[in-house]
Amino acid sequence: MPFDFRLTxxxxxxxxxxxxxxxxxxxxxxxxxxxxxxxxxSVRLPGPFRYVFSRRR
Structure with missing residues (x-):
């Protein structure tokens, strides 16, 4: 399993x-x-949830 990272x-x-x-x-x-x-x-919802929607062309 390869390692991955993300820094914000x-x-x-x-x-x-x-x-x-x-x-x-x-x-x-x-x-x-x-x-x-x-x-x-994306819209953050209560708790660890979020709603993500994308706009496709």
Missing amino acids: KRLGPLHLHLSRRGISPSLHVGPVGYSPRGRRW
Whole structure:
């Protein structure tokens, strides 16, 4: 099983995620987040849950 890593640096509402695939930014405002790389929106729900939906072209 190969190892994987993900490091997140938070700069206010901007989050930078560093992983094996490179750097990807995301924007979080309150319980809503947007990731331009994957074109995904996410809404944080109570507990460890979140709802993720993507916009396909």
